[in-house]
Amino acid sequence: MSEDDDRQQSPPSDLEFVSNKARNCNATGSGSGNPEFQSAYPDQVLENVLHFLTSKRDRNAVSLVCKSWYRVEALTRSELFIGNCYAVSPARATARFARVRALHLKGKPRFADFNMMPSDWGAHFNPWALAMAKAYPWLEKVHLKRMSVTDDDLATLAELFLGFKELVLVCCDGFGTSGLAIFVNKCRQLKVLDLIESESSDDEADWISCFPEGESHLESLIFDCVECHINFEALERLVARSPSLKKLRLNRYVSIGQLYRLMVRAPQLTHLGTGSFSSSEIAGQGDQEPDYVNAFAACKTLVCLSGFREIILDYLPAIYPVCANLTSLNFSYANITAEQLKPIISKCHKLQVFWVLDSICDEGLQAVAATCKELRELRVFPVDAREDSDGPVSEVGLQAISEGCRKLQSILYFCQQMTNAAVITMSKNCPDLVVFRLCIMGRHRADHVTGEPMDDGFGAIVMNCKKLTRLAVSGLLTDKVFDYIGRHGKLVRTLSVAFAGDSDMGLKYVLEGCPQLQKFEIRDSPFGDAALRSGLHHYYNMRFLWMSSCRLTRRGCQEIARAMPRLVVEVIRSADEEEVDDAVEILYMYRSLEGPRTDAPKFVTIS
Amino acid sequence: MEVGLKMGFEETELRLGLPGGGEGGEVVRKRGFSETVDLKLNLSSSKQDTSGMDPNDEKVTGLNKEKNLLLSATDPAKPPAKAQVVGWPPVRSFRKNILATAIRKSGSDESSGEKVAFVKVSMDGAPYLRKVDLRMYTSYHQLSDALAKMFSYFTIGNCGSQGLKDFMNESKLMDLLNGSDYVPTYEDKDGDWMLVGDVPWEMFVESCKRLRIMKGTEAIGLAPKAVEKCKKMS
Numbered sequence: 001m002s003e004d005d006d007r008q009q010s011p012p013s014d015l016e017f018v019s020n021k022a023r024n025c026n027a028t029g030s031g032s033g034n035p036e037f038q039s040a041y042p043d044q045v046l047e048n049v050l051h052f053l054t055s056k057r058d059r060n061a062v063s064l065v066c067k068s069w070y071r072v073e074a075l076t077r078s079e080l081f082i083g084n085c086y087a088v089s090p091a092r093a094t095a096r097f098a099r100v101r102a103l104h105l106k107g108k109p110r111f112a113d114f115n116m117m118p119s120d121w122g123a124h125f126n127p128w129a130l131a132m133a134k135a136y137p138w139l140e141k142v143h144l145k146r147m148s149v150t151d152d153d154l155a156t157l158a159e160l161f162l163g164f165k166e167l168v169l170v171c172c173d174g175f176g177t178s179g180l181a182i183f184v185n186k187c188r189q190l191k192v193l194d195l196i197e198s199e200s201s202d203d204e205a206d207w208i209s210c211f212p213e214g215e216s217h218l219e220s221l222i223f224d225c226v227e228c229h230i231n232f233e234a235l236e237r238l239v240a241r242s243p244s245l246k247k248l249r250l251n252r253y254v255s256i257g258q259l260y261r262l263m264v265r266a267p268q269l270t271h272l273g274t275g276s277f278s279s280s281e282i283a284g285q286g287d288q289e290p291d292y293v294n295a296f297a298a299c300k301t302l303v304c305l306s307g308f309r310e311i312i313l314d315y316l317p318a319i320y321p322v323c324a325n326l327t328s329l330n331f332s333y334a335n336i337t338a339e340q341l342k343p344i345i346s347k348c349h350k351l352q353v354f355w356v357l358d359s360i361c362d363e364g365l366q367a368v369a370a371t372c373k374e375l376r377e378l379r380v381f382p383v384d385a386r387e388d389s390d391g392p393v394s395e396v397g398l399q400a401i402s403e404g405c406r407k408l409q410s411i412l413y414f415c416q417q418m419t420n421a422a423v424i425t426m427s428k429n430c431p432d433l434v435v436f437r438l439c440i441m442g443r444h445r446a447d448h449v450t451g452e453p454m455d456d457g458f459g460a461i462v463m464n465c466k467k468l469t470r471l472a473v474s475g476l477l478t479d480k481v482f483d484y485i486g487r488h489g490k491l492v493r494t495l496s497v498a499f500a501g502d503s504d505m506g507l508k509y510v511l512e513g514c515p516q517l518q519k520f521e522i523r524d525s526p527f528g529d530a531a532l533r534s535g536l537h538h539y540y541n542m543r544f545l546w547m548s549s550c551r552l553t554r555r556g557c558q559e560i561a562r563a564m565p566r567l568v569v570e571v572i573r574s575a576d577e578e579e580v581d582d583a584v585e586i587l588y589m590y591r592s593l594e595g596p597r598t599d600a601p602k603f604v605t606i607s
Numbered sequence: 608m609e610v611g612l613k614m615g616f617e618e619t620e621l622r623l624g625l626p627g628g629g630e631g632g633e634v635v636r637k638r639g640f641s642e643t644v645d646l647k648l649n650l651s652s653s654k655q656d657t658s659g660m661d662p663n664d665e666k667v668t669g670l671n672k673e674k675n676l677l678l679s680a681t682d683p684a685k686p687p688a689k690a691q692v693v694g695w696p697p698v699r700s701f702r703k704n705i706l707a708t709a710i711r712k713s714g715s716d717e718s719s720g721e722k723v724a725f726v727k728v729s730m731d732g733a734p735y736l737r738k739v740d741l742r743m744y745t746s747y748h749q750l751s752d753a754l755a756k757m758f759s760y761f762t763i764g765n766c767g768s769q770g771l772k773d774f775m776n777e778s779k780l781m782d783l784l785n786g787s788d789y790v791p792t793y794e795d796k797d798g799d800w801m802l803v804g805d806v807p808w809e810m811f812v813e814s815c816k817r818l819r820i821m822k823g824t825e826a827i828g829l830a831p832k833a834v835e836k837c838k839k840m841s
Contacts, residue, residue: 113701114694171699197701225701309705333705357706383706385698414696441696498695523694 046072056081075099082106083543085123085147086568087592090131102141102166103132109546109588110496111521112146113171116548117586118574120601125149125172133160141166141192148172151179158186165217166192176201177228185210191244194222202228209234220247224273224307229253240265249273252309255280260290267298274307277315277334292318306330306355313340323347330355332381338364346371355379358393358414365397369404377410377435387442391416395423395448402426410435417448418475423457427464436461437472443499443524446476453477459484462492469516472496482506486513494519504531511535521546529556536560539567544590552584554607560589561607568592569607570600724812728754730789730820741812747804754791754820790826793818802826 050073053059063073074096081104082088094100107123125147132139139161149172157164164187177200184190184207208230211218216238230253239245239262246269250259254275263269292315296302302322311334326348331341332355341356341364348354351372356364358380368375378401380393393415399422401408408430418440427433438458446453454475462468462485469491473481477500485492486509493516500506507527510517511534520542528551539545539560554571561569572586596606724741744750791803795814803811803818 111694111697113699114697115700116694197699199701332702335706381702381706382696382698385696385703385706387692387696414698439696443692443695498697524692 043068043072043075047076050076054079078102080104084590084592085128086594086597087543087590089594090128092593094131094135098135100132100136101139102143103128103136103139104143105147106145107147109521109544110146110519111523111546111548116523117572118601118603121572121604122597122599122601123147124599125153129153129156137161138163140164141168143168143170144172145170146172148174149179150174151176151182154179154183155186158183163189165189168192168194168196169198170194170196171198173199176203177205177207177226178203180226181205181207181210184208185212188212189217191217192220193218194220194247195225196222197225200226200228204228206231206234208238211238214241216242217244218242219244220271221245222247222249222273224249224251224275224309226251232258236261236265242266243268245269247271247304249306250275252276256292256312256315257290260292260295263295263299268301269299270301271304271328272299272302272307273330274305274309276310277308278310278312293321297321300325302326304328304353308334311336316340316344319344320347324349326351328353332357332379335359335383337361338367342367348372350374353377355381357381357383358391359383361392362394362397362400365393366400366404369400372405373407375401375405375408378405378408379412380414381412382414382441385414385441389416389441391441395419395421398422399425402429406430407432409433412437412439412472414439414441416441417445418454418457419447419449420452420454420457420460421447421449423454424460427457427460431465432467433461433465434467435470436465436468437470437496438474439472440475444476445474453480455481455484459488462488466491468492470494473500474498478502479506479509482509486510489514491516493517495521497522497525499524501525501527504528504534507531508534511538515541517541518543520544522548522550524549526551529553529559532556532560536563539564539589540591542591544588546586546588547584548586550584550587552587553582554584554605555582557584557587557589558607566591566593568594568596571605571607573603573605724815726793726815726817728818728820731822731825739818741815746808747811750803751791754818789820790823791818791820792826 046069050059050062050069053062053073053076056079059073059077063070075098077097078100079102080093080097080100082093083106085105085107105125105128107125108117108121111117112121123146125144132142133156137160140163142157142164143166147169149169154175157167167183167187167190180200184193211234218238221238221242228251230251232254235254236258239248245266248262248266248269249271250262250273252275254262256274256277256279259274259277263272296318299322303325305319305322305326305328308331313336316336320343323344324347327350329348329351330353335357336359338360341360345351345364345367349371352374354368354372354375354377356368356379360367365380368378380397382389383392384390393413394417395415398413398415398418401411402422402425406429408426409432411426411433412435415438418438423438426436440454447457454473455478458471458473458477458481461471468489471485471489471492471494473496479502482501482505485495489495489510490513492514495510495514495517497520504527506525507522508531510520511531515538517538518541522545525547527547532547532552533556535545557569557571561567567589568591569587569589571584572588574585600606726739726741728739739750739753741750744753792800793803793811793815794800794817796816800819806814
């Protein structure tokens with residue numbers, strides 16, 4: 001039921017039929033040989049000890065020691081992480097864990113973000129909300145990713161959980177500003193409301209005004225993704241009465257002038273997301289513009305800056321005073337050139353996380369490499385996300401980064417052209433890489449210098465980056481790259497494949513070679529039923545497998561379903577098309593203790 | 608085993624008409640207005656290319672070739688596309704949309720009081736809407752080209768300075784409307800439906816609320832109004 005994303009995988013403990021072997025553990029002095037285990041100490045002792053365990057991985061391991069430890073661990077687990085909301089039912093979860101205070105739940109697979117899944121597929125938070133309300137009225141924190149959350153659910157959270165403190169919604173949808181209004185109004189203890197890349201409808205509810213009067217406990221308010229006008233005066237008053245506020249990310253309806261007023265009231269901020277970095281009116285000749293530089297300078301503890309949605313470059317120098325302290329900078333909505341970046345990035349010596357658009361070109365990346373020696377995470381997004389657009393960044397930028405940022409751990413890089421040589425160089429220069437995601441936007445594009453497939457580049461990554469757990473491949477790729485991954489990617493947990501491979505062998509190499517593989521998403525690759533069969537030994541160890549536009553047939557999927565009763569095998573077709581033939585457009589399969597879900601829409605067939 | 612193409616996703620992609628999501632409303636570079644529409648759409652009003660395939664495209668594999676062919680073969684009324692593949696590159700539409708808006712704003716520093724000028728474009732008989740950003744174009748001619756690419760079975764009457772004069776001349780207008788299959792019309796700020804081309808370009812951009820490409824015969828009813836409005840303005 002619980003998996004630790006970041007660390008070594010522990011044996012899955014959500015599959016009770018595996019862990020129900022009655023293991024006797026010999027307590028000192030009580031080797032009775034009795035199948036009913038007699039503990040040498042009361043449960044209470046164990047409880048006191050286990051309270052200190054916070055890591056999911058450790059808790060999973062502990063729960064497998066014996067029945068007694070299983071029971072006590074279940075009593076003491078306060079943070080419940082469920083990586084796939086359909087792997088286990090709310091009833092089962094609440095039956096096992098009695099005292100949960102925080103719930104972390106994930107729903108749709110990642111490819112749903114790219115319009116590849118018909119809407120209304122599922123992942124509804126509602127049954128969980130209701131079950132939690134009954135079982136854990138003291139619940140304080142809910143963190144959801146890719147779930148469907150309705151206004152009613154928000155109302156439930158606010159009304160049925162009296163001490164509710166923290167709501168984080170990442171890539172969620174289904175709610176609107178009216179739900180937010182109810183939520184913020186009724187949650188008197190609210191500390192955190194983080195809405196991240198979620199879609200909300202604008203019901204024209206003035207939700208900012210709905211925060212209760214009096215001092216607020218708010219520590220974090222993130223609403224940059226909420227596309228609605230907000231009542232600025234109400235927001236200003238809210239910020240003024242939130243002395244604990246550390247994180248504030250505004251949406252684009254807040255102008256820079258308004259930002260100034262907020263910053264003046266909250267110089268204690270550590271994380272700031274500017275709204276639109278422009279003014280709503282054009283200042284006249286004689287008008288006094290606020291001293292933005294001073295406002296930023298007053299924020300001595302600011303370490304994370306983002307936003308810059310509709311940037312007017314004249315204002316950019318205002319952030320100079322904070323650059324030296326920044327550990328995280330997100331320019332991924334700011335279409336700026338290398339020249340415009342340089343004066344800023346040259347001051348950011350402490351930067352560890354940098355998100356940016358490819359508009360800065362290779363030259364901008366060279367500037368980053370020159371200064372940001374502490375860089376751990378880099379994401380370069382395309383301004384023009386089309387296959388055939390011009391590519392302002394290339395292997396040159398990647399190479400520069402690899403040479404300058406030796407501590408790099410995570411990279412996401414969109415480009416139009418790449419070479420094996422640059423990728424190999426990065427694999428040698430950045431041995432700490434844990435996440436390597438390279439997206440060559442033109443499908444099947446070869447090494448543009450040698451004309452070779454990109455197999456060797458990715459091969460070098462899995463060979464040289466011994467800590468690698470997440471990999472996304474692209475470009476022209478043959479089965480060879482999968483052979484490399486199967487041989488060397490022993491720690492890989494998440495693998496993303498698109499338009500790659502020649503035959504079933506590709507998939508086989510990976511399924512047979514990667515024991516830690518958890519999340520596997522594949523699209524438009526020539527893998528068929530035979531390849532699918534080669535993973536039968538492993539599917540119960542995985543969270544999910546997604547295969548779309550491959551060479552699978554219904555018969556092949558049904559075979560898998562028959563062979564593995566605890567696997568839910570969903571065949572998904574486009575919402576408005578009738579079943580035509582045996583070909584499978586989307587296969588999404590995942591282990592589950594519950595069998596086929598009852599809320600599947602009609603375009604989903606569960607084998 | 609063939610992967611049957613279900614047009615659903617592509618269909619959905621096009622239908623959404625989100626800012627930046629339609630071919631006509633794609634991301635604008637800061638460089639300026641020189642780019643109109645995605646030139647790789649491979650549509651032209653002169654060529655009735657029903658195969659939908661760019662013969663020079665070597666990158667498309669067997670699977671995708673089938674997809675593209677199916678896309679155009681089953682419904683010729685849809686623009687034949689070297690369609691952008693759904694979900695590729697894997698950038699969240701959330702980000703794409705935001706970027707499109709942000710870039711437009713930053714790219715228009717030079718012009719004053721720039722606002723986004725997205726209008727919906729519908730065409731009689733076409734099953735989906737598109738959206739275009741009128742600020743991407745500087746003349747009727749550019750708009751005409753872009754629309755032609757979007758809806759390849761549509762032909763716009765003579766637009767441009769000559770076109771304006773034609774619209775002013777009632778009898779020539781009638782000829783035009785009777786002759787062409789489709790005619791672009793728009794709804795202006797007053798809620799009136801007008802023929803596209805009857806006012807100077809800038810005025811059109813300011814006042815246009817939505818576009819509708821209607822059958823020429825239906826548009827005849829609009830003509831007198833258009834001519835009248837023109838007369839008022841001259």
